[in-house]
Amino acid sequence: MKVRACVVREKGKMAIEEVNLDKPRASEVLVKLVAAGVCHTDAAGLNQVIPVTLPAIFGHEGVGIVEEVGVGVEGLAVGDRVIMSYPSCGTCEHCVNGHPWACDNLNRLFFDGSFKDGSKRFSLPDGTPVSSFFGQGSFSEYVVVDARNAVKVDVKSDEDLAKLCSLGCGVQTGAGAVLNSLEPKQFHTIAVFGAGGVGMAAIMAAKIAGCSKIIAVDVVPSRLEMALELGATHVVNGKEVNAVEAIKEITNGGAHYSVESSGVPALALQALGCLRREGKCVLVSVTGDAEVPIPLEPYLMNPSVTLIGVTEGASNPQVFIPRLVQYFNEGRLPVDKLIKLYKFEEIEKAHEDSHNGVTIKPILVF
Numbered sequence: 001m002k003v004r005a006c007v008v009r010e011k012g013k014m015a016i017e018e019v020n021l022d023k024p025r026a027s028e029v030l031v032k033l034v035a036a037g038v039c040h041t042d043a044a045g046l047n048q049v050i051p052v053t054l055p056a057i058f059g060h061e062g063v064g065i066v067e068e069v070g071v072g073v074e075g076l077a078v079g080d081r082v083i084m085s086y087p088s089c090g091t092c093e094h095c096v097n098g099h100p101w102a103c104d105n106l107n108r109l110f111f112d113g114s115f116k117d118g119s120k121r122f123s124l125p126d127g128t129p130v131s132s133f134f135g136q137g138s139f140s141e142y143v144v145v146d147a148r149n150a151v152k153v154d155v156k157s158d159e160d161l162a163k164l165c166s167l168g169c170g171v172q173t174g175a176g177a178v179l180n181s182l183e184p185k186q187f188h189t190i191a192v193f194g195a196g197g198v199g200m201a202a203i204m205a206a207k208i209a210g211c212s213k214i215i216a217v218d219v220v221p222s223r224l225e226m227a228l229e230l231g232a233t234h235v236v237n238g239k240e241v242n243a244v245e246a247i248k249e250i251t252n253g254g255a256h257y258s259v260e261s262s263g264v265p266a267l268a269l270q271a272l273g274c275l276r277r278e279g280k281c282v283l284v285s286v287t288g289d290a291e292v293p294i295p296l297e298p299y300l301m302n303p304s305v306t307l308i309g310v311t312e313g314a315s316n317p318q319v320f321i322p323r324l325v326q327y328f329n330e331g332r333l334p335v336d337k338l339i340k341l342y343k344f345e346e347i348e349k350a351h352e353d354s355h356n357g358v359t360i361k362p363i364l365v366f
C-alpha cells in the first residue's frame with residue numbers, strides 16, 4: 001500500500017512523501033497510527049550521532065489501531081488499541097530470559113531498521129528499501145511491526161491513547177530505570193539528574209515506589225517547578241549550587257539511588273558522587289562515545305556503589321506497559337502533563353521545540 005511518511009534520505013533532512021509499505025508477514029501486524037511521540041533518540045538518528053542506515057523513517061513511540069494481522073499472530077486482533085515499543089528478536093538468551101532490552105540483535109533491529117529476517121517493510125517509489133527505526137518508523141500514517149513490539153492496552157479513547165505515546169520509550173525508560181533497575185525500598189531517597197521526559201517519569205515512578213525524598217536536578221527553573229508538581233520533594237538548580245553537596249545535605253550524607261537522564265556525560269560523575277555507601281546509580285542518557293573518567297576508589301569500590309547502564313528501563317514492554325497504563329488510569333502517572341500536540345505536518349516544528357526544550361514531549365497527531 002502507499003502511505004505518507006516522513007522520510008530521511010540524508011543526514012538532518014526530513015520530508016513527508018509517499019512510500020510503499022508491504023503487507024504484514026508472519027507474526028507481524030499493520031497498525032494505523034493515531035499519534036507518535038518525538039524522542040531525543042530520533043534526533044540522534046536523524047543527525048547520524050547514531051549511524052542509522054538511511055533512507056529511514058524515524059519515530060519509535062507510535063500508538064494506533066491494529067488494521068491487519070499476519071499469520072500466526074496471537075493476542076492481537078483488528079481494532080485493538082496498541083502502544084508500540086522497541087523490537088527484540090525473541091530467540092537470543094536475553095530474550096528467552098525475559099530481558100528483551102538486552103537482546104543480542106538490538107543494534108540491528110533498532111538502528112538498521114530491518115526486521116528479524118533481515119528485510120525491510122518500507123520502500124521508496126523506485127524500490128529502495130527504507131529502514132523502520134526501532135522496527136517501527138512511526139512518523140508514518142501506517143506501520144508494519146513485529147507483534148512482539150505492539151502492546152494491546154486498556155485505554156478508553158483515541159484521545160487518551162495519544163497521551164500515552166511515550167510509554168513506548170521515554171516514560172518506560174525513566175519509570176523502568178527506577179521500578180525495574182533500582183527497585184527502591186520504601187522511604188529510601190533518590191536523586192534524578194535531568195528533569196526531561198525521561199527524568200520526570202523517573203520522578204513519578206519514585207513517588208509510586210514510596211521514596212521519602214525525591215530530588216530533581218535541572219538547570220531550567222520551569223522544569224524544576226514541574227518536577228515538584230509530579231512528585232519531587234526537593235529541587236536543585238545545578239547552575240546555581242553544587243548539586244552533589246546539596247543532595248548530600250538533603251539526604252543526610254547521600255542518596256540511596258540516583259538516575260542520570262540529562263544527556264550530559266559529565267553528570268554521570270555527579271550521579272555517582274551524590275550517593276551514600278552501597279548506593280546504586282543508573283545511567284540512561286544516550287551519550288554516544290563520550291568518555292567520563294571515574295576515579296574508581298572514592299566512587300565505586302570502597303563505598304560499594306553499584307553503577308548500572310540500561311536500555312529502555314529494563315522493561316519487558318508486554319509486561320511493563322500495561323502496568324504503566326494502569327498507573328495512568330489511576331492518576332498516578334500523569335504523563336499528559338508533559339505533552340503538547342502537533343499535526344503530523346508540523347514535524348519539523350515538533351523536533352525544533354523538543355531540541356530547544358520548549359516542549360518536554362511533542363506528540364504528532366495523525
Ligand SMILES: NC(=O)c1ccc[n+]([C@@H]2O[C@H](COP(=O)([O-])OP(=O)(O)OC[C@H]3O[C@@H](n4cnc5c(N)ncnc54)[C@H](O)[C@@H]3O)[C@@H](O)[C@H]2O)c1
Pocket residue numbers: 039040041169170173193194195196197198199217218219220223238261262263264267283284285286287310311312313357360
Ligand atoms: N536508554 C534509553 O533507552 C533511552 C530512552 C529514551 C531516551 N534516552 C535518553 O535519555 C536522555 C534524556 O531524555 P529526555 O527525553 O528526558 O531529554 P530532555 O532533553 O527532555 O531532558 C534532559 C533534561 O536535562 C536537563 N539538563 C541539561 N543540562 C543539565 C545540567 N548540566 N544539569 C542538570 N540538568 C541538565 C535539561 O534542562 C532537560 O530538562 C537523552 O539522552 C535521551 O536520548 C535513553
Ligand SMILES: [Zn+2]
Pocket residue numbers: 088089090091092093094095096100102103104105
Ligand atoms: Zn533477542
Ligand SMILES: [Zn+2]
Pocket residue numbers: 039040041042060169170
Ligand atoms: Zn526513545
